[in-house]
Amino acid sequence: MNGKNIAPGDVLIRAVGVKKHYGKIKALDGVDTEIRKGDVAVIIGPSGSGKSTFLRCLNLLEEPTDGHIYFEGVDITDPRVDINVHRQKMGMVFQQFNLFPHMKVLQNLTLAPIKRLKKPQAEAEETAMSLLARVGLADRAHAYPSQLSGGQKQRIAIVRALCMNPDVMLFDEPTSALDPEMVGEVLGVMKSLAQGGMTMVVVTHEMGFAREVGTRVMFMDEGRIVEENAPGELFGNPQSERLKSFLAKVL
Amino acid sequence: MADWWQDLIDKFTIAFVDHNRWKFITQGLANTLIITFFAVIMGIVIGFIVSVIRVTHDKTGKLKVGNAICQVYLAVIRGTPVMVQIMIIYFVIFAAASTSYKIPLAILAFGINSGAYVAEIFRGGINAIDAGQFEAGRSLGCNYVQTMWYIIAPQAFKNAIPPLANEFIVLLKETSVAGYIGVEELTRGAFSIGGSTYDYTLPLLAVALIYLAMVVGLSRLVALLERRLRRSER
Numbered sequence: 216m217n218g219k220n221i222a223p224g225d226v227l228i229r230a231v232g233v234k235k236h237y238g239k240i241k242a243l244d245g246v247d248t249e250i251r252k253g254d255v256a257v258i259i260g261p262s263g264s265g266k267s268t269f270l271r272c273l274n275l276l277e278e279p280t281d282g283h284i285y286f287e288g289v290d291i292t293d294p295r296v297d298i299n300v301h302r303q304k305m306g307m308v309f310q311q312f313n314l315f316p317h318m319k320v321l322q323n324l325t326l327a328p329i330k331r332l333k334k335p336q337a338e339a340e341e342t343a344m345s346l347l348a349r350v351g352l353a354d355r356a357h358a359y360p361s362q363l364s365g366g367q368k369q370r371i372a373i374v375r376a377l378c379m380n381p382d383v384m385l386f387d388e389p390t391s392a393l394d395p396e397m398v399g400e401v402l403g404v405m406k407s408l409a410q411g412g413m414t415m416v417v418v419t420h421e422m423g424f425a426r427e428v429g430t431r432v433m434f435m436d437e438g439r440i441v442e443e444n445a446p447g448e449l450f451g452n453p454q455s456e457r458l459k460s461f462l463a464k465v466l
Numbered sequence: 467m468a469d470w471w472q473d474l475i476d477k478f479t480i481a482f483v484d485h486n487r488w489k490f491i492t493q494g495l496a497n498t499l500i501i502t503f504f505a506v507i508m509g510i511v512i513g514f515i516v517s518v519i520r521v522t523h524d525k526t527g528k529l530k531v532g533n534a535i536c537q538v539y540l541a542v543i544r545g546t547p548v549m550v551q552i553m554i555i556y557f558v559i560f561a562a563a564s565t566s567y568k569i570p571l572a573i574l575a576f577g578i579n580s581g582a583y584v585a586e587i588f589r590g591g592i593n594a595i596d597a598g599q600f601e602a603g604r605s606l607g608c609n610y611v612q613t614m615w616y617i618i619a620p621q622a623f624k625n626a627i628p629p630l631a632n633e634f635i636v637l638l639k640e641t642s643v644a645g646y647i648g649v650e651e652l653t654r655g656a657f658s659i660g661g662s663t664y665d666y667t668l669p670l671l672a673v674a675l676i677y678l679a680m681v682v683g684l685s686r687l688v689a690l691l692e693r694r695l696r697r698s699e700r
Contacts, residue, residue, distance in 0.1 A: 276601050303607030313602035317620050326616060327606035379606060 221287060223253040227383055227414055228273060233282035235268050235438075242268040243279070244438035250383065250416055255409045257425040257446070258418045260435035261461060266418045269435065270387050273416065274298075274305045287382065303331055306376025310388040312368040314360040320347070320371055321356045324378045332379065339378070346374045350404050366397030370404050377408075384408065386417040422465055426450055434458045481668040487659050491669070494655025495676060501572050501641045501651065506634050508577025513584025516540070518614070520585070521592050526610070536585070543582035549643045551575055556647040565648070572644040572651075576637060583633050591626035592618055624695045631688040635681050652676060 221227060228250040235243035243265045250256050258266045271277040273284060275291060275298050283292050291301050315323050324343035328334045334342075347353045350370040360368055369389055376384060386405065390398045402424050409415055409428050419425065425432050425446055432449045434442045434457075442449060442458050450466075453459045482488040516536045523533035543551070552575035556563075560571055595618050603613030645654035656673040660666035 274605060276605060299604075299607045299609050302605060305605075307602075307605035309598055309602065309605075311596075311598050313596075313598040315599065315602070315617055315621075317624065327608060330612055330616065331607045375606070 221252050221382070223251075223412070225252050226250070226285075227252045227254075227287060228416075229283075229285040230269075230273070231283045231285070233269065233272055233279045233284065235265070235272060235277055236280045241438050243272065245282070246435075246438070246440055248433065248440055248443065250414065252382075252414050253412055253430070255415045255417065255428055255430045257429035257432045258416065258435055259420070259422070259425055259432060259461075260441075264435040265438040266435045267387055268438075270385050270416060270418050273385055274302050274307060276307075299331070303327070303379050304382045306373075306379060306381035306384040308369070308372050308376055308384065308386045308389045310391050312360075312365070312372045312392070314368055314372055314375070316360050319357050319359055320352075320363075323360070323371065324375050327375075328378050343374070343378050346377050347371075349407075350374055364397060365393045366400045369393065369397075369401045373401075373404055373408070383414040383416065386415065386419065388418050388420070390419065390421060420465070422450070434461065436461070477665065477668055480663050481659055481665065482672075485662075487662070490650075490655035490658045491652070491672060491676070494650055494652040494673075497569060497644075497650055498638070498641050498652040501569060501576060501644060501649070502634070502638045504573045505576035505580055505637060505641070508573065509580030509584045509633075509637070512577065512581025513588050516581065516585035517588035517592065520589050522610075540582050540585065543579055548576070548579045548640055549646060551579055552643055552647060568644075568647055568649045572641070572647065572649050576641060576644075580633065580637050584630065587626050587629045587633060588622065590629070591622035591624075594625050595621050627688065627692055627695065631684065635684060638680060638684070639677060 226249045230246050230248050233243055233246040234241070246265075246269055248256075258270065260266045268277055272279050273286075275284070279292060283290050285291070286301050286305065289296060289301065291298055314320075315326070318326065321340060321343055324347070325334075325336065325339040328339040328342065329336055332339075344353060344356060347356055350373065352367060352370055352374070355363060355367060355371070360371070363371065373384075373389075389405070390401050393401060398421070402421060405415070405417070405424070406428050417424070417429070427446075429446045432444060432446045433440050434449065434453075434455075436457050442453065442455050449458070450462065453462055482491070516539065519529050519532045519536050523529045552572065555575045555578075556568070556571050560567070563571065599617055599621065600613055603617040604610075608616070641651055642653035644651045645657070650658070652673055656666065656669035659669040663669075
């Protein structure tokens with residue numbers, strides 16, 4: 216695989232003409248973009264604009280109707296590709312956390328490293344514990360998900376993805392299901408991840424996060440990327456009418 | 467001593483003590499338990515396989531032929547009485563088999579029958595799991611089988627316990643139908659006693675009590691298991 220020696224600034228994910236149709240509805244109508252190593256790409260847009268669909272196409276949770284996704288140089292939309300190998304390097308965080316309720320936190324974190332990366336259990340647990348400590352939840356290792364608050368669940372979900380040592384993290388509205396007072400703790404973890412150099416693609420309604428942490432912001436509407444720019448430019452000097460009216464509503 | 471009491475003791479003696487007639491009951495109980503036990507295991511195995519084929523087909527569109535076979539199986543088994551099924555197996559399909567295979571054939575009939583109901587119970591249990599669980603597993607790189615086995619199946623099984631217990635309670639009682647192919651099971655035991663003493667009252671009452679005790683015991687056990695499995699939902 217030619218994904219081994221990717222330097223900061225190199226292209227990590229390339230989307231080419233990605234379309235997703237549900238019958239006659241065009242959720243994605245031809246999306247082209249690149250995610251470079253070290254990017255914190257924030258995708259904003261009105262609901263129904265296709266931003267979550269696009270994010271889910273990046274690791275093929277949604278299969279594009281047309282177009283290609285290249286991850287670390289490999290066309291993962293090619294049906295001959297073993298998608299599981301590539302998904303291991305693309306962590307994903309969901310709006311609804313999706314922790315496994317029948318497992319304790321530590322098992323949630325070590326399942327994939329043990330089953331997919333064939334790590335010895337002790338090593339997987341060690342990694343999990345040190346990452347848990349980093350988000351301040353080491354004392355919750357033996358709790359069940361139902362015993363955690365929403366903010367704790369989402370921080371654990373982030374750690375679960377990190378335990379696979381991914382090359383990129385995909386966030387699908389990670390704070391939308393949280394009580395307002397818990398949004399900060401999750402954004403804090405994401406911010407420190409970004410500062411640590413993690414490549415991130417974030418679908419969010421948190422404009423403050425987009426502005427402060429994002430290196431690039433993409434505005435999507437009606438299944439396309441309408442405008443894409445550095446956050447300062449995009450928020451300070453929007454070009455298209457659609458972006459202007461969107462920002463007028465959310466800011 | 468009151469007359470009615472003496473009378474009861476006499477009847478009891480005739481029904482169960484004389485000629486060691488109690489053996490009809492114990493032997494019948496043993497056979498009922500054997501048939502139920504192995505039919506349950508067979509039902510779970512068949513039900514698991516059928517439900518996995520059906521769910522995989524519905525989720526991925528693969529296994530079209532397997533799914534079609536399962537559909538026919540489910541329609542036939544659930545569309546005909548178990549009494550007819552067991553008689554077809556014993557008197558038609560295995561008509562040439564020796565009469566010493568009555569119990570294995572009864573197990574086969576009840577196992578195949580129960581499998582259809584268990585399959586639908588498992589399928590319901592799997593479909594009740596939030597799609598996000600499946601996506602979370604796949605997003606971590608787990609393949610379809612790993613996601614099903616480690617993430618979906620344990621949760622689906624927990625959902626399935628109450629209806630599954632119900633199915634096995636029904637099965638336990640339904641094995642009384644095996645008497646029709648001459649298996650000496652519990653209900654037939656009562657009949658055999660009544661047939662020789664010309665009094666069915668006590669043997670039938672005894673058998674009813676035994677079924678009741680087993681069902682109540684089984685329900686208690688299931689409640690206990692459910693509580694243990696629910697620990698993670700505190």
